[in-house]
Amino acid sequence: MNENRPSTIYVSATRFTKLAFVRLGVLPFLLLIAVIIFALMSDNFLTGRNLLNVIRQSTYLTLVAVGQMFALLTGGFDLSVGTILAITSVVGATAMATAYTAMPDALILVIAIGILAGVSAGTFIGVINGIGVALFNVSPFMMSLGMASVGFGIALYMTGGTPVYGMPMEFGDKFGFGTIYGVPTPVLVALFFIALLFFMVNWTRLGRYFYAVGGNIKAARLSGINTKLTLFLAYVFCGFMAAIAGILLTARLDTGEANIGATMPLESIAACVIAGVSLRGGIGRLENVVLGALFIGLVQNGMNLARIESYLQIVVIGVLLILAVVADQFRLRLITSMQD
Amino acid sequence: MAELAAKSDQNSGLPSQEHGSRLLLDLEGISKHFSGTLALDNVDFSLKSGEVHVLFGENGAGKSTLISIVAGAQRPDQGRFNFRGNPVEIFSVHHARTLGISTVFQEFSLVPQLTIEENLFLGAEENSFGVLKKSALRNKAREVLDQLGFSLSPNQRVAYLSRAEQQMVEIAKAFRSELSVLILDEPTASLTDQETDQLFTLIEQFKTKGVGVIYITHRMNEIRRIGDRITVLRDGHKVATVDADVSEEELVRLMTGRVVDQIFPSIRFQPLDTMLETNNLATADGAVTNVSMHVKRGEIVGLAGLVGSGKSDVARACFGLSRVSAGDVYLDGKKTSESSPRAMLDQGFFYVPADRRDEGLMMMRNARESMVLAALSTAEYSRGFLLRRREETVQTEKIAERLNLQPRNTERIVEHFSGGNQQKILLAKCLTRDVRLFVFDEPTVGVDVGTRVAIYRFIGQLCEAGAAVLLISSDLPEILHLTHRVYVMCNGVVTAELSGDEICQEKILQYCFRREAVEII
Numbered sequence: 093m094n095e096n097r098p099s100t101i102y103v104s105a106t107r108f109t110k111l112a113f114v115r116l117g118v119l120p121f122l123l124l125i126a127v128i129i130f131a132l133m134s135d136n137f138l139t140g141r142n143l144l145n146v147i148r149q150s151t152y153l154t155l156v157a158v159g160q161m162f163a164l165l166t167g168g169f170d171l172s173v174g175t176i177l178a179i180t181s182v183v184g185a186t187a188m189a190t191a192y193t194a195m196p197d198a199l200i201l202v203i204a205i206g207i208l209a210g211v212s213a214g215t216f217i218g219v220i221n222g223i224g225v226a227l228f229n230v231s232p233f234m235m236s237l238g239m240a241s242v243g244f245g246i247a248l249y250m251t252g253g254t255p256v257y258g259m260p261m262e263f264g265d266k267f268g269f270g271t272i273y274g275v276p277t278p279v280l281v282a283l284f285f286i287a288l289l290f291f292m293v294n295w296t297r298l299g300r301y302f303y304a305v306g307g308n309i310k311a312a313r314l315s316g317i318n319t320k321l322t323l324f325l326a327y328v329f330c331g332f333m334a335a336i337a338g339i340l341l342t343a344r345l346d347t348g349e350a351n352i353g354a355t356m357p358l359e360s361i362a363a364c365v366i367a368g369v370s371l372r373g374g375i376g377r378l379e380n381v382v383l384g385a386l387f388i389g390l391v392q393n394g395m396n397l398a399r400i401e402s403y404l405q406i407v408v409i410g411v412l413l414i415l416a417v418v419a420d421q422f423r424l425r426l427i428t429s430m431q432d
Numbered sequence: 433m434a435e436l437a438a439k440s441d442q443n444s445g446l447p448s449q450e451h452g453s454r455l456l457l458d459l460e461g462i463s464k465h466f467s468g469t470l471a472l473d474n475v476d477f478s479l480k481s482g483e484v485h486v487l488f489g490e491n492g493a494g495k496s497t498l499i500s501i502v503a504g505a506q507r508p509d510q511g512r513f514n515f516r517g518n519p520v521e522i523f524s525v526h527h528a529r530t531l532g533i534s535t536v537f538q539e540f541s542l543v544p545q546l547t548i549e550e551n552l553f554l555g556a557e558e559n560s561f562g563v564l565k566k567s568a569l570r571n572k573a574r575e576v577l578d579q580l581g582f583s584l585s586p587n588q589r590v591a592y593l594s595r596a597e598q599q600m601v602e603i604a605k606a607f608r609s610e611l612s613v614l615i616l617d618e619p620t621a622s623l624t625d626q627e628t629d630q631l632f633t634l635i636e637q638f639k640t641k642g643v644g645v646i647y648i649t650h651r652m653n654e655i656r657r658i659g660d661r662i663t664v665l666r667d668g669h670k671v672a673t674v675d676a677d678v679s680e681e682e683l684v685r686l687m688t689g690r691v692v693d694q695i696f697p698s699i700r701f702q703p704l705d706t707m708l709e710t711n712n713l714a715t716a717d718g719a720v721t722n723v724s725m726h727v728k729r730g731e732i733v734g735l736a737g738l739v740g741s742g743k744s745d746v747a748r749a750c751f752g753l754s755r756v757s758a759g760d761v762y763l764d765g766k767k768t769s770e771s772s773p774r775a776m777l778d779q780g781f782f783y784v785p786a787d788r789r790d791e792g793l794m795m796m797r798n799a800r801e802s803m804v805l806a807a808l809s810t811a812e813y814s815r816g817f818l819l820r821r822r823e824e825t826v827q828t829e830k831i832a833e834r835l836n837l838q839p840r841n842t843e844r845i846v847e848h849f850s851g852g853n854q855q856k857i858l859l860a861k862c863l864t865r866d867v868r869l870f871v872f873d874e875p876t877v878g879v880d881v882g883t884r885v886a887i888y889r890f891i892g893q894l895c896e897a898g899a900a901v902l903l904i905s906s907d908l909p910e911i912l913h914l915t916h917r918v919y920v921m922c923n924g925v926v927t928a929e930l931s932g933d934e935i936c937q938e939k940i941l942q943y944c945f946r947r948e949a950v951e952i953i
Contacts, residue, residue, distance in 0.1 A: 295819050295821070296817045296818055296819060297809065297814050297818075298817065299819075300801070300808060300819060301808075303801070304794060304801070304805055307794030307795075307796060307801075308791075308793060308794045308795065310790060310791040311791055311792050311793060311794060311802070311805065312805065313753075314751075314753070314783065314806075315773070315777075315805040315806035315861070316772075316776075316777040316778070316809065317774075374794060374796055374797060375796055375797070427796075427845070427847070
């Protein structure tokens, strides 16, 4: 009897881990491992200031990842999110700088024009993606890859590859570095949109339709759902969120840049997949995606503190993505075998 | 299982030229379970050299399971398998092929992008050190095609061939090595009469060469023309093995005779006003031509026919799933102008598809979400754009109760439910909104008897409550015992409308094959 006890404890422990893995995915495990490792490697890691730093730095990725989730939910993905950031930045900065020279006194109007122009331009890429995928049945891979090239080319063409200067200082001060009640403005903006989308995804018909289209597009069609519109909107949302990230990043950099966002497609998809969003569509929770993006920010921050070379950091992100997909496959097999 | 001693090695490469009535295959007491249901129960089967042995039975009788065991695609749970007098255990389709047992399945196993010769030797390419011997392969391919008398060129791409030609390639594939047993699963389903003649001449040739042919068909005239013996299967049991000169009536009796009283409820029909009417309906894809029919409230109308007769296509066209090229659809007396699933649902027309995995359910999400999916736009489940999630939970739990969903947990992932309970979740979808016309497409496919009974009772209740029901089914007893009127379809047209006492097995079967019979005479 006595000899049996450790093994029953062991069995129930593995069963608990399995259950937790099936329920929560890999993310909690990865988070735990990362926190332990980085806390051991650097004393500064687990300080309040550093963690706030992580949150602030992860804001842009979080916004993009949350948008990416919509494309993934419907069974596709968007490889043009990086380009959307670039287009938003370049168009927004150019519009703002032009408006500023024309009417240097109407500050609020100038900033509003810039933001509106940038976000519209970025979202427009999403609209084109949506039209291609939903109406013309172009595979999301080809559509967004093509648009990534188109958008990047336009951004470079507009700027000649040089940063766009001439935006009012106040824009950067407010939206890049500003705080409200001690919370950085970009974080507040991100929180606002995350809350909005959280509500939309869980409590509105449209939100449910994204899951339905990804879960079984034929069943969705037979159930009277406008699947084309739903697909279209997924890419519009994705584009819009990337555009918001783009304009916030522009404020942070104080310039319009065509070269920002190059790592966004990979990192945003990685954040989603690590958070348990299925690449086959239909499965994924927004709150987990936020955590997934924070996790990637955390890893990058931890590696910086541990003085790991930035080129090696890119390697780590790639490895994490692949590991997450492997874990996702394994988890799906567990789900089908465990039955409950 | 221990009885299936593996002695296959000494049998391989044996295909001899002996003729006469030697036994090629001798199966004794073969049984096979699939997730709790007995697909084959103690079935005996034998095949002589040079004969055509027909397997006959309804859908789900066990024909496919039996041939997939002979072909090596599945292994029996129990029973003895003798090949040329020696017990063997067949591990795989490939292994069966090396023994000379080849199958032409209904679903072709051809790669459309490759040429005929590439397909013929796929997986068995001659090569030296990994480099293909292309000219040798081409010569061999031509040899096989010539031997069979097929006028096909080996370098044609399969994608550009007609279905009959693809069938020829599939048959030729069986001949790439020595052949002793050829299994043909409804080979004429997609062939023209001329192509069928060609196939039958070929089969005659095989017979003289001592090849044994296992032949699955639903068609009486084919049995007459090429069959030597017939084995009738029903519900996984072997009913009888008879010679091919048996009467048609006797065959039908053997195929279907079963006790049905306890399975089917008695339903009171009170036909009222017409709910659905089609007028000379035709679809753009040609699956349906010139169909006129109607369904009244308070009756269950059956739609019978073989696979490919167009019976599902009629309902799908009405529901807005395929393009209508001619004719009108009237719903509740009004001509439908905009035909889309959404518009039809809003007018109280619900189509329950045949394939729950493919078209019905979100397998990886919970049961509740699938159940309410079609009703989210109704006031019961949403207010404006907002979902009423509490209502969702309350209502789906009630429906789960009514349909006796097991386990009664609507938050469980659909994939985790058994097939029968998944079917119940599919049916639950039409209970979440106001429906006046139900169309059930094969509502009991892959479902155990207990669930079957529950589903039949459910359909009966809907009808007695005043709904119009159209029941599309390949399951004859279902049509016979549940319906008030029956339309029989064949090749995209309605060949008969039967009601009352006219609804009987013989009549329906007769009209299922009607077109074809007419053409042959």
